[in-house]
Amino acid sequence: MKVFLTGxxxxxxxxxxxxxxxxxxxxxxxxxNLKSDxxxxxxxxxxxxxxxxxxxxxxxxxxxCDYVFHTAAFTKLTCNDVKEFYNVxxxxxxxxxxxxxxNGVKKIIFTSSVSVFGPSQPNSSIIENQPxxxxxxxxxxxxxxxxENLVLEYNRKGLPGxxxxxxxxxxxxxxxxxxxxNRFISMLLKNKVVFVPSRLNIETxxxxxxxxxxxxxxxxxxxxxxxxxIIGGENASxxxxxxxxxxxxxxxxxxxxxxxxxxxxxxxxxxxxxxxLLNEPSLTPKLxxxxxxxxxxxxxxxxxxxxxxxxxxxxxxxxxxxxxxx
Amino acid sequence: METKYFTLITGxxxxxxxxxxxxxxxxxxNLVLVSLPNTGLNELSDFLKKIYDVSVLSIxxxxxxxxxxxxxxxxxxKEQISIRYFINNxxxxxxxxxxxxxxxxxxxxxxxxxxxxxxxxxxxxxxxxQNAPSGILNVGSMASFFYLPKKQVYGGTKAYLLTxxxxxxxxxxxxxxxxxxxxxxxxxxxxxxxxxxxxxxWGSRMSIMNxxxxxxxxxxxxxxxxxxxxxxxxxxxxxxxxxxxxxxVKDKITAIEMNKFKTEMLCS
Numbered sequence: 170m171k172v173f174l175t176g177x178x179x180x181x182x183x184x185x186x187x188x189x190x191x192x193x194x195x196x197x198x199x200x201x202n203l204k205s206d207x208x209x210x211x212x213x214x215x216x217x218x219x220x221x222x223x224x225x226x227x228x229x230x231x232x233x234c235d236y237v238f239h240t241a242a243f244t245k246l247t248c249n250d251v252k253e254f255y256n257v258x259x260x261x262x263x264x265x266x267x268x269x270x271x272n273g274v275k276k277i278i279f280t281s282s283v284s285v286f287g288p289s290q291p292n293s294s295i296i297e298n299q300p301x302x303x304x305x306x307x308x309x310x311x312x313x314x315x316x317e318n319l320v321l322e323y324n325r326k327g328l329p330g331x332x333x334x335x336x337x338x339x340x341x342x343x344x345x346x347x348x349x350x351n352r353f354i355s356m357l358l359k360n361k362v363v364f365v366p367s368r369l370n371i372e373t374x375x376x377x378x379x380x381x382x383x384x385x386x387x388x389x390x391x392x393x394x395x396x397x398x399i400i401g402g403e404n405a406s407x408x409x410x411x412x413x414x415x416x417x418x419x420x421x422x423x424x425x426x427x428x429x430x431x432x433x434x435x436x437x438x439x440x441x442x443x444x445x446l447l448n449e450p451s452l453t454p455k456l457x458x459x460x461x462x463x464x465x466x467x468x469x470x471x472x473x474x475x476x477x478x479x480x481x482x483x484x485x486x487x488x489x490x491x492x493x494x495x
Numbered sequence: 496m497e498t499k500y501f502t503l504i505t506g507x508x509x510x511x512x513x514x515x516x517x518x519x520x521x522x523x524x525n526l527v528l529v530s531l532p533n534t535g536l537n538e539l540s541d542f543l544k545k546i547y548d549v550s551v552l553s554i555x556x557x558x559x560x561x562x563x564x565x566x567x568x569x570x571x572x573k574e575q576i577s578i579r580y581f582i583n584n585x586x587x588x589x590x591x592x593x594x595x596x597x598x599x600x601x602x603x604x605x606x607x608x609x610x611x612x613x614x615x616x617x618x619x620x621x622x623x624x625q626n627a628p629s630g631i632l633n634v635g636s637m638a639s640f641f642y643l644p645k646k647q648v649y650g651g652t653k654a655y656l657l658t659x660x661x662x663x664x665x666x667x668x669x670x671x672x673x674x675x676x677x678x679x680x681x682x683x684x685x686x687x688x689x690x691x692x693x694x695x696x697w698g699s700r701m702s703i704m705n706x707x708x709x710x711x712x713x714x715x716x717x718x719x720x721x722x723x724x725x726x727x728x729x730x731x732x733x734x735x736x737x738x739x740x741x742x743x744v745k746d747k748i749t750a751i752e753m754n755k756f757k758t759e760m761l762c763s
Contacts, residue, residue, distance in 0.1 A: 251694060252694065299542050302542075304689065304707060315687065
């Protein structure tokens with residue numbers, strides 16, 4: 170069976186390409202640069218050079234494919250230009266959907282994020298059909314929502330589309346912007362002292378990478394067109410995340426808390442400075458708030474309807490540490 | 496037993512109406528929410544009940560016709576619900592040049608923006624009298640004050656609401672019913688509109704508000720019994736300029752302002 174895959178040089182896409190190839194799917198992977206270090210290599214993976222805004226390249230790669238996995242996205246949250254997000258996440262998705270429809274694709278799996286639901290409310294986990302309670306916090310959330318709307322629109326037009334809302338992913342895989350948890354763990358392992366913002370009670374959801382790739386395969390076989398499924402792992406506060414990492418690593422992580430407001434003020438000044446010097450923006454106050462937002466989720470729908478299974482944070486972390494230490 | 500008071504909001508499933516529904520829930524106000532079918536109203540109602548522990552009655556219907564307005568009144572009465580605050584938010588936005596607009600679209604816009612709020616206030620006036628001190632909040636627009644191309648009929652309907660509100664306010668004052676009108680500028684309501692707002696000029700981006708911020712300001716104003724509520728510092732500055740500048744200058748500013756309103760038009 171042939172599948173078309175975008176985002177093969179990204180964190181999820183790369184792992185998914187290998188998983189599909191190992192399961193004997195013939196993968197047509199669209200990549201921007203054939204010489205990228207992050208290219209998945211396997212006899213079942215055929216590479217097609219192109220990009221999401223080059224419709225000819227999509228047409229070439231998608232032809233004769235039965236299914237589509239659209240994992241590619243522009244995720245660089247420090248980018249200030251909404252058009253960059255729009256061109257990849259919205260226009261690019263429209264191009265993929267269009268090609269999929271005209272090539273008679275049977276089903277498309279769209280990789281999205283739980284951030285499209287906004288923050289979780291106190292004592293409540295995010296579920297698929299809940300309304301968004303506040304405006305879009307950044308251009309990533311906004312453009313992923315617009316892309317989801319397109320997937321649902323094409324679903325109504327007869328191209329079955331399934332949306333997977335993935336929470337914060339960690340675990341073995343390539344380094345990239347979407348792999349913040351791994352980078353953070355590496356930092357914890359390397360440094361003697363780690364400075365963290367004082368809001369360690371903020372809870373978010375951590376999903377193990379191999380659960381995410383399995384969920385994509387499950388969505389292909391068991392998912393219904395027009396449905397959204399939250400693909401999460403365990404809900405945990407930053408406090409719990411640190412404890413789990415310490416336990417798995419069998420060392421105590423010396424964490425020094427910095428007052429959140431002080432840190433935010435510092436970041437504000439730094440970003441002003443960056444703007445003046447035309448530096449590439451790094452961690453901005455807005456991005457800090459985004460990372461320190463409650464995002465408890467429930468993956469119950471995926472568990473019951475897709476047969477999705479969750480790896481515990483402890484198990485996932487043990488495997489991640491093993492990977493990062495090698 | 497303590498009487499349960501309710502706030503009725505029309506057009507409550509999306510955008511500004513939804514933001515006001517959330518804001519009222521945060522203030523533990525019980526709600527009757529009305530909006531078009533299949534716009535996510537029931538999901539919103541269930542969620543508000545769960546998170547804020549308020550009573551919510553959701554009614555899906557098109558308020559374009561007077562029959563449905565009467566039907567809405569009957570439905571609320573059947574549930575023995577008494578309305579204390581009435582928020583007329585449902586409306587049809589502007590779309591383009593007068594010559595290009597479909598006449599049925601225009602007539603529906605006039606009906607929903609003018610006839611519906613007028614009729615509903617008439618129907619629920621008795622509730623408001625009984626529950627006084629009570630209040631009405633009509634949703635106008637910055638277009639209630641400015642004369643803008645492509646906003647002809649829309650601006651006209653919103654100007655009607657402004658005059659209607661201000662006159663009615665004086666009539667109902669002895670009854671202890673406060674009548675307010677909120678006149679917001681551009682807002683990040685839908686995803687498509689938010690994107691357009693973010694690609695606008697610096698000046699227009701500065702004046703765009705998030706609906707939750709505008710809603711907080713509007714509900715505050717309504718509960719305090721303010722006559723005209725204009726959310727946003729920059730929008731209030733536009734109003735101030737409107738009051739002091741000579742006409743030729745205002746026309747120039749309006750032309751610039753058009754860029755800002757352009758975004759709002761594409762959504763309906």
